[in-house]
Amino acid sequence: MVLPHFKLVSFALCPYVQRARIMLFEKNIPHDTEYIDLRSPPPWFLDVSPLEKVPVLLVDDKPLFESMPICEYLDEITPGSLHPTDPFKKAQNRAWIEYGNDILDLTYQFFNAKDETTFKRLIANLRDRFETLEEIVDTGPFFNGETFGIIDAVYAPIFRFHAAVRQYADFKFFDDTPKVTRWTEALLARPSAQQSVPESYETDLDTYLKKRNSLFGARIRGQAAV
């Protein structure tokens, strides 16, 4: 099988980039990765990214944007799909992927909340989201059971954020979610997930979180690095 040349345009902390990188590693697809600074992107970036976001996959220099189309494309051009074959299960997986996107939105809001009422609401919302996941996730090790899927590539970066949060303070997101906790452990131990972040990831995340002009930022400043 002759594959095109792939370059993933990335940002070190981006969970949407990580899901695409996990797919590249899971599918053994040779690729280059170029990290850019989103605060000061190179001029060519605007030409390949209509929404001015990463990830962008350059396929023989042709750009593909949005993480889920990228993940599904990588899955489809290589043998052995990581989506369930049953159409209903596949649609369900896609729906729970969207749920994961919502958890990411809430997590960013949680990092950036400036007032106590919003912060408390977000903590309650996130707890609720993980408790709902607990009811639907398989007994493991992965979302669908034995087989690692695209949905696992989506949730690994979400759980990576929350594993880091937990090292600063325990917001009790996972007190009543033993299945989600086992799922997290399986995902964070997965080689593709470990390879999906650069070596500087933990230091970069520590800097990013402590810089937040927010209640969370204030709470963790002065605490030990992740």
Ligand SMILES: N[C@@H](CCC(=O)N[C@@H](CS)C(=O)NCC(=O)O)C(=O)O
């Ligand atoms: N829906 C997009 C979301 C990607 C996204 O939000 N990327 C962030 C970084 S994690 C970004 O590029 N933001 C642009 C900016 O911060 O200027 C996807 O799934 O690819």
